[in-house]
Structure formats: C-alpha cells, structure tokens
Amino acid sequence: MQQLTLGQAVNQALREEMARDGRVFIAGEGVGIGIHSDPRMATHGLLEAFGPRRVRDTPVSEAAIAGLAVGAAVMGLRPVVEIMFNPFFTIAADQIVNHAAKLRYLSGGKSAFPLVVRIKTGAGIGAGCQHSHNLEAWLAHSPGLKVVMPSIPADAKGLLKSAIRDENPVIFIEDMILNFVPGPVPEEDYTTPIGVADIKKTGRDVTVVTWSKMLGVAFKAAGQLEQEGISVEIVDLRTLTPLDENTVLGSVRKTGRLAVLHEATRTGGFGGEIAALVAEKAFDALKAPVKRVAAPDIPVPFSKPLEDFYLPNENDLMQAVRGLFSSAP
Amino acid sequence: MDCNKQLLRMMLLIRRFEETLTDLSQESQKLGGMMIVCTGQEAVAAGTGAALSPEDVLITNHRSHGHLLAKGAEPDFIMAEIFGRRTGYNKGKSGTLHIAAPEVNALCTTTVVGGGIPIAVGTAFAAQYTGKDFVTVCFFGDGATDEGSFHEALNLASLWNLPVIFACENNVYTGAQRMEEHTRVKDIATRAASYAMRTEIVDGNDALAVFEAMKKARADCLSGAGPLLVEFKTYRWGGHNTTDTQAYQPKDEIAVWKGRCPIQKLKASMTEAGTLTEDEFRRLESEAGKQVEHAVQFAEASPWPEPAEALEDVYV
Numbered sequence: 001m002q003q004l005t006l007g008q009a010v011n012q013a014l015r016e017e018m019a020r021d022g023r024v025f026i027a028g029e030g031v032g033i034g035i036h037s038d039p040r041m042a043t044h045g046l047l048e049a050f051g052p053r054r055v056r057d058t059p060v061s062e063a064a065i066a067g068l069a070v071g072a073a074v075m076g077l078r079p080v081v082e083i084m085f086n087p088f089f090t091i092a093a094d095q096i097v098n099h100a101a102k103l104r105y106l107s108g109g110k111s112a113f114p115l116v117v118r119i120k121t122g123a124g125i126g127a128g129c130q131h132s133h134n135l136e137a138w139l140a141h142s143p144g145l146k147v148v149m150p151s152i153p154a155d156a157k158g159l160l161k162s163a164i165r166d167e168n169p170v171i172f173i174e175d176m177i178l179n180f181v182p183g184p185v186p187e188e189d190y191t192t193p194i195g196v197a198d199i200k201k202t203g204r205d206v207t208v209v210t211w212s213k214m215l216g217v218a219f220k221a222a223g224q225l226e227q228e229g230i231s232v233e234i235v236d237l238r239t240l241t242p243l244d245e246n247t248v249l250g251s252v253r254k255t256g257r258l259a260v261l262h263e264a265t266r267t268g269g270f271g272g273e274i275a276a277l278v279a280e281k282a283f284d285a286l287k288a289p290v291k292r293v294a295a296p297d298i299p300v301p302f303s304k305p306l307e308d309f310y311l312p313n314e315n316d317l318m319q320a321v322r323g324l325f326s327s328a329p
Numbered sequence: 330m331d332c333n334k335q336l337l338r339m340m341l342l343i344r345r346f347e348e349t350l351t352d353l354s355q356e357s358q359k360l361g362g363m364m365i366v367c368t369g370q371e372a373v374a375a376g377t378g379a380a381l382s383p384e385d386v387l388i389t390n391h392r393s394h395g396h397l398l399a400k401g402a403e404p405d406f407i408m409a410e411i412f413g414r415r416t417g418y419n420k421g422k423s424g425t426l427h428i429a430a431p432e433v434n435a436l437c438t439t440t441v442v443g444g445g446i447p448i449a450v451g452t453a454f455a456a457q458y459t460g461k462d463f464v465t466v467c468f469f470g471d472g473a474t475d476e477g478s479f480h481e482a483l484n485l486a487s488l489w490n491l492p493v494i495f496a497c498e499n500n501v502y503t504g505a506q507r508m509e510e511h512t513r514v515k516d517i518a519t520r521a522a523s524y525a526m527r528t529e530i531v532d533g534n535d536a537l538a539v540f541e542a543m544k545k546a547r548a549d550c551l552s553g554a555g556p557l558l559v560e561f562k563t564y565r566w567g568g569h570n571t572t573d574t575q576a577y578q579p580k581d582e583i584a585v586w587k588g589r590c591p592i593q594k595l596k597a598s599m600t601e602a603g604t605l606t607e608d609e610f611r612r613l614e615s616e617a618g619k620q621v622e623h624a625v626q627f628a629e630a631s632p633w634p635e636p637a638e639a640l641e642d643v644y645v
Contacts, residue, residue, distance in 0.1 A: 053458070059488065064447045064481035071451015071465075074436050075386075077458060079451075094478065098441050099448060107429040108419035109642030111436060143643050167645035203521065 004185040006178035010042040010118070011155035013160040014080065016189055018050050021078060024164060027056035028065055028082030028118075029282055040179050042118070043082070062088050066095030066117065070103070073115040078164055086121035086173065087133045100169040101144030115170070118165045122175035122213060123263065124310050131297035134212075134264035139171050140240040140273070146170045146194055147240040151215035153183040156237055158192025161209040166194060175213040175263075197244035199251065203233035206321055209274050211237040214261045220314035225321055232321070240270055248274060249282050256287040256326045261317055266294035288324040293317050332379065333599050336536040340592050341377035341617035343395040344368065346404060349621050350394070350411065350425075354571045359607030360412065364425060367395040369566035371533075372591035373498050374399040376539025377466060380547055386452045386465040387435040388445040391426055392498070396468055397438070402430040408624035414631035421634045434463075437636075442467060443476030446495065450482045453493035453556070462642075464542075464550045465493040472503025474517050483558070487524040490555040494546045495521065497558060498533065500565040505577045513598060521558035534591040537598075564589070 004012065018024045024203040030036075032047035032055045034042045039045070047055040058065050062083055083089050089096070100113050105117040123132040139147045146168055150156035156174070163170035199214060201222060215236050222232035235251050237244070252258050258278055260271035293316050300310055345367035350555070353359040367374065378399025381387075389396045397407055402418070410417025411425045418430050426440045436452065439445045449467035456463050473479055474497065486493050497517045501508060514520060518528035527549075531542045539561065546557055564586035568575040575583075599605035 059481075059484055061481035061485055063478045064450060064485040067447020067449075067478070067482060068451040068454055071388075071448040071453070072455045072458070073451070074448075075452050075455030075459075077455050091477075094441055094444055095447055099437070099439065099444060103429070103437060104645070105642050106419060106423045106427040106438075107431060107642075108417075108422050110419070110431045111429060112644075112645050146644075266356070 001184040002187055003182040004148065004153045005040050005180060005182050006153045006156045007040045007042045008172060009157040009185045009300065010160055010184070011044055011176060012212055013048070013157045013164070014042070014046060015049060017161055017164045017243060018046070018054060022207070023076065024078040024080060025056060025319040026080045027058050027068055029060055029084050030056055031055060031082050032057040042174065056220060062091035063095055066092035066100070068115065069115040070095055070099050070113060073113040073169070074103070074111050078114055080116040080118060080164060083117060083119045085131045086119050087130050089119055089135060092117070096145070096169070096171070099144045101142045104168075105144060106185045112167045113169050116160070116172055117169070118172045118174060120176050121173050122177050123295075123300045123307055124177045126302065126304065128302040128305065132263075132300040136173055136240055137264060137268055137270045144169065146195055146242065147173070148238065149173045149212040149240060149311045150238060151212055151236050152177070153178075154185045155192050155198070157185055158190050159194060159238065161189075162191040162194050164217040165191065170194065172252065173212065177213050181216075192238075192241050195239050195242040195244055197247040198236045198238055199233060199247065200236045203230065203255065204231035205255055206230060206324055207233045207235060207251040207255045208259050208261055208317065208321070209235045210261040211240070212263065214263050216318060217312060217314050218261055221317040221321065224314065225318055230321060230325065243273070243277070245277060245281070248277060252278050253285045256285055258286070259291040259293060259317065259320050259324065261293045263295060263312060265299050266292060266296045267292050291320040291324060293320045331604065332540065333595060335379055335536065336375045336540060337592070337595050337605070338613055338617070339378060339399050340536060340595070341614055342404070342620055343371040343374055343398055344520050344592060345617045345621045346394055346398060346624075349565040349625060351567065351571050353625070356452065363570035363572045365391050365570045366567060367392045369590070370498060370500055370563045371395055372536035372539050373496070373533045373561045373563055376536045377496065377543045379540050381466065382463070383433065385434060385547070388437045388449045388452065388465060388474070389435070389468040390442070390445060390470065391440040391506040391598035392470070393428060393438040393468075394425070397428060397430055397435050400430070401433040401625040402435055402437050404620050404624040405627040406430070409628040409631050410630035412626055412631070413633065414636070415634040416627070416631040420638065420642070422609065443473040445469065446473065446479050446482040448493070449493050450486050450491060453486065453491035454489065456492050457489070462551055463492070464547050466496055467493060468496045470503060471499040471508060472506070472511060474520050475511055483521055483524045483526060483556070486556040487526045490553070492550040493556045494543070494550060495556065495558040497560045499560055499562060501562050502565055502569070502578070504569050515547060516560060518558055518560040527544060527554070527557035528534060529557065529559045531559055531561050533563030534589045534594060536591055536595050537554060599611060
C-alpha cells in the first residue's frame with residue numbers, strides 16, 4: 001500500500017474530489033504558489049493540475065476567505081478553503097461561527113452551506129502560540145458545524161472526501177506534525193464517515209479517548225502499560241461533532257476506566273465533554289474517576305524545553321492511567 | 330408597468346409596512362421587543378429592487394424589510410416571520426433580524442455589522458466561476474465600512490473583478506454616532522476608491538436616481554467591468570430601533586429630512602409630469618395599506634411553531 005503523510009493524503013483527497021466534481025475549488029493563502037514547494041504539503045501541485053480558476057491564491061484576508069466559502073457554498077459550489085494556522089481562525093471566526101454555522105438554521109432549513117475549512121494546527125513546530133493553538137473546543141461549541149480531526153493519513157483521505165461531499169460546513173483540522181509521519185493509505189476512492197469514532201486498538205482494562213496527533217502518544221503509552229499488565233483500548237474520536245457517543249460509552253462500559261488525552265489546554269477543552277458524557281451515561285460502569293490528560297492552561301511557548309513541557313506525552317498518560325488503578329476500589 | 334408608478338407603489342408598501350411594525354411594537358402584546366425599520370429610506374430599496382432581476386442575489390443587513398420587499402419577497406411571509414410564526418419565511422428561526430428568502434434569492438440578512446460583505450464576494454465568485462449572468466447586491470450601512478470585513482471583502486472583489494455591487498446606505502447615523510464621530514471620511518465612497526474600485530454617490534431619497542444608478546451598475550457588472558460601490562445619501566427618520574429615544578438626533582435635522590421624503594418627492598415629480606393624480610395616489614396608498622393589513626392578519630392567524638421544532642434545521 002502507498003505510504004503517505006497526512007498532508008499527502010489530504011492532497012490525494014483534494015485531487016480526487018476536484019477531478020470528480022467541477023464544483024469543488026480551493027482557496028487560501030499560498031494554496032497555489034506558496035513559500036514552500038514541499039511535496040508533503042496538502043496543496044502541492046494542485047495549481048499545476050487544475051489551473052488558477054479552481055486553485056485560488058488569496059490575499060492575507062481570513063474573513064474574506066471564509067466569507068468567500070459561505071457565499072460560494074450557498075450558490076451550490078463546494079469550496080474547500082484553507083486557514084493557514086488555527087489561531088488565524090479567530091479572524092475568520094465571524095464568518096464561520098456566525099454565518100457558516102447559523103445561516104442554514106436562520107433560513108429555516110431552506111439553504112445549505114456545503115463548505116470545508118481546512119485549518120492547520122498543533123504545537124511542536126517551534127512557532128509559538130500565535131501559530132500553535134488548538135481551538136477545536138471553540139468550534140465544537142458552535143452548533144451547525146461539524147468538526148473533524150484526523151489522526152492518521154488513511155482517515156484523513158477518507159474523512160476529507162466525506163467532508164467535501166457533506167451538505168454541511170465541516171471544519172477539518174490537520175496537525176502539522178502529522179505532515180511528516182508517513183502511513184499506509186489505500187489508493188482507491190473511499191470515504192470515511194464523519195461522526196464515527198474508531199477503536200484504533202482494542203484493550204480490556206482502560207479506555208483512552210483521544211484524537212489528532214495525541215493518538216501516537218496514546219500508542220506509546222499503551223505499549224509500555226501492556227508490559228505492566230494493563231490492557232489499553234484506544235478510541236480515536238476522529239470527529240468531535242457530531243460526537244460518536246456510542247463508541248465511547250461502549251468502550252467505557254467494557255473497560256470500566258477512562259482517561260481522555262488531548263493536546264489542547266485543559267480548562268474548557270473537549271475532554272471535559274467526554275468526561276461529562278461518561279459521567280451522565282455510564283457512571284455505573286466506572287471503577288475509578290475519569291482522568292484528563294491535557295496541556296496546562298498556558299499559551300504554547302516557543303523555547304524547545306518549554307514547548308516540550310506544554311505537550312502532553314506518554315509519561316503523563318501512563319501516570320494518569322496508573323492512577324486509575326491505584327484509586328480503584 | 331410604468332417605472333415611476335412601480336417605484337411609488339413599492340415605497341408606499343415599505344412605508345406602510347414599517348409604520349405598522351412601529352405601531353405594533355409599541356403595543357406590547359402584539360410584538361415582543363424592538364423593531365429595526367427603514368422609514369425614510371424607502372427609495373434606496375425600491376429603486377434597487379426595480380433594477381434587479383429575479384436571479385440576482387441580495388445580501389442585506391439588520392434594516393432589511395424594505396430590501397426584501399423590493400426584491401419580491403411576500404409581505405405575508407415576512408410579517409409571519411417577524412411574528413415568529415411557523416408560516417414565516419424561516420419558520421420562526423430568524424425573526425425580524427435575519428430573514429432569508431431564498432425563493433427570491435435574498436440569501437442572507439445578517440445583523441453582524443459588515444458580516445454580509447465577505448459573503449457577497451462568495452456569491453459573486455459563484456457567478457464568475459459558473460459563467461452565469463447575475464449580480465450580487467450587498468447592502469450595509471455607513472458604520473459597516475469601519476469593519477475589517479468591509480476592507481478585506483472589497484479588496485478581494487476588486488482583485489478578482491467580481492460582479493458585485495456594494496450598496497452603502499449612508500443614513501447619517503451608526504447607532505447613536507454621526508458620521509464625523511466614527512470616521513474622518515466625508516464620503517464612504519472614497520473608501521472603495523482605495524481598492525481601485527469604481528464608485529458612485531447617489532441621492533438615496535430619489536427613487537428614480539437610485540433605479541437608474543443601479544440599472545447601470547448591474548449592466549456594467551455583467552459586462553465584466555468588475556465591482557463597484559454605490560453610496561446612497563439618505564436619512565433614518567426614526568432611531569436605530571423602535572425603542573431608541575433619538576435623544577442624539579436634532580429635531581430640526583429630522584424635520585429637514587422629512588421635507589426630503591422620497592415618496593413625496595416622486596409624487597411631486599409625477600404630478601408635475603401629469604402621470605399621477607391625487608386620486609390615484611390615494612388608491613395606491615390604500616392598496617399598500619390593504620397588503621400590509623392582510624400580512625398582519627395572516628401572521629396573527631398563523632400557528633406558532635411547536636417548541637421542539639427548535640431542534641430542526643441545524644444540519645442538512
């Protein structure tokens with residue numbers, strides 16, 4: 001099977017969907033001619049393949065980029081626009097939160113806004129807090145949006161194709177570190193359903209719910225915990241909203257323990273939502289309190305040791321998981 | 330139909346519609362809260378509506394009733410929406426502030442000041458992308474041109490030469506602020522010139538002038554001349570909304586502008602030209618009154634939505 005990075009998988013999904021559907025166009029800062037000409041990047045080569053009518057480099061104008069998508073979508077096109085980094089989303093937020101998410105509701109269900117906003121995210125690139133800031137919980141708090149955060153290249157390809165074919169606005173968040181990690185990706189045309197979590201590893205004793213690049217951290221921790229006799233089940237959420245409650249609850253009912261792992265900061269993070277869901281609907285199955293493993297409530301710092309401190313790692317998760325057993329009745 | 334008469338008829342409908350809402354909002358049992366009405370600004374809406382084709386797209390703002398009526402939206406369904414009834418354009422989800430009437434390509438009424446301007450870039454892009462002959466008209470007030478979204482959108486529309494008419498209704502006030510209190514710019518149109526965009530300043534109380542300007546703007550857009558900004562100089566007779574006490578609006582200023590009433594202006598010129606009699610004017614007035622009366626009756630007789638309908642229409 002072909003080995004692609006997440007960015008290359010996104011690129012393949014874009015190519016296939018643009019070839020399949022003439023309504024699909026892409027727009028954003030440097031999506032055609034960017035400062036990097038790196039084949040691992042998501043939009044690499046698309047301008048050459050599809051031309052400037054369908055691959056639109058824009059000014060540095062995030063509100064206009066997002067508004068372009070809203071207006072084009074209501075007219076029946078399938079815009080896929082890029083917001084270069086998650087913090088820059090705040091400039092586009094009015095268009096995404098007040099318009100893309102709400103205009104269908106405000107139309108009484110008469111209009112549809114089939115658009116995709118691709119956003120790059122993630123700490124670990126040494127760019128500091130105005131390039132790295134995972135804001136997925138903000139977006140998940142906006143009814144009308146679907147929020148997708150793939151963890152592996154194969155899911156990224158299938159989920160982006162689903163997002164482009166979806167009739168609703170979909171926010172598709174790509175961790176930049178994953179652009180440098182190849183993985184197997186099927187070559188054929190396939191979609192991966194939005195709103196369906198994936199059990200990436202089955203286990204017996206504890207459920208770890210995670211998403212995006214923290215999946216790798218979960219696997220590292222799970223490998224070591226297995227050696228200590230703790231069997232870990234890893235649920236990759238893949239989609240935050242709509243949330244696949246059944247997969248989360250089913251796993252927790254099986255294992256009786258839950259740790260939620262995410263890169264975003266702790267307070268107000270989406271991990272709190274998962275914890276609340278389990279407390280409401282599977283409290284009786286819990287053998288220990290729910291643990292959250294997340295970044296501290298600070299901006300993403302620049303300096304390498306500081307940024308490493310910020311990012312949750314396998315030791316943080318292992319410590320949390322071990323705690324679930326020491327506090328068990 | 331005679332264009333002047335069409336303009337007059339539409340202005341009378343809008344005037345009566347807004348006056349009725351003003352009255353109803355002050356009878357607390359009838360309508361909850363405030364109404365944002367365009368009394369005094371009817372010529373901008375009527376002139377624009379008459380210049381557009383059904384396939385043209387309208388994006389508008391909080392002061393939208395006139396724009397929607399002039400674009401061809403049904404008074405009954407607008408009124409029912411304002412009353413929060415299920416028969417309204419948006420099943421009670423929008424109310425007075427966010428009415429969308431996709432049936433007449435009125436695709437977005439946004440109350441985020443300046444929020445519609447980038448969306449108009451998107452609908453105009455769709456025209457260019459698909460090669461279809463329609464324009465987008467985007468209404469906003471003078472205050473919206475202080476927003477970043479205005480500047481981002483105009484720059485992009487100009488860069489891509491999109492078929493969009495940015496229609497600024499300069500009614501002197503942004504909330505309680507006069508122009509000179511929120512910008513040093515004397516004419517909003519000069520802001521668009523900084524994006525190498527064509528601009529025009531039009532007497533917004535002259536329905537025929539509005540019509541002629543928008544007809545030409547539309548034709549130019551369709552011929553590939555790119556976007557333009559038309560600034561309509563007009564005046565808000567009332568406050569920002571119907572609960573506004575207008576303490577900041579000088580009474581003599583209001584009186585001056587009432588003397589420039591767009592309806593009386595057109596009536597006078599038609600009378601002078603011999604194309605309108607007093608009887609006919611009264612008949613048109615009475616027709617408008619009946620239309621609005623019917624709309625109120627329709628709204629009042631319409632069912633409320635069931636509470637659980639709130640859960641519908643979030644996603645496709």
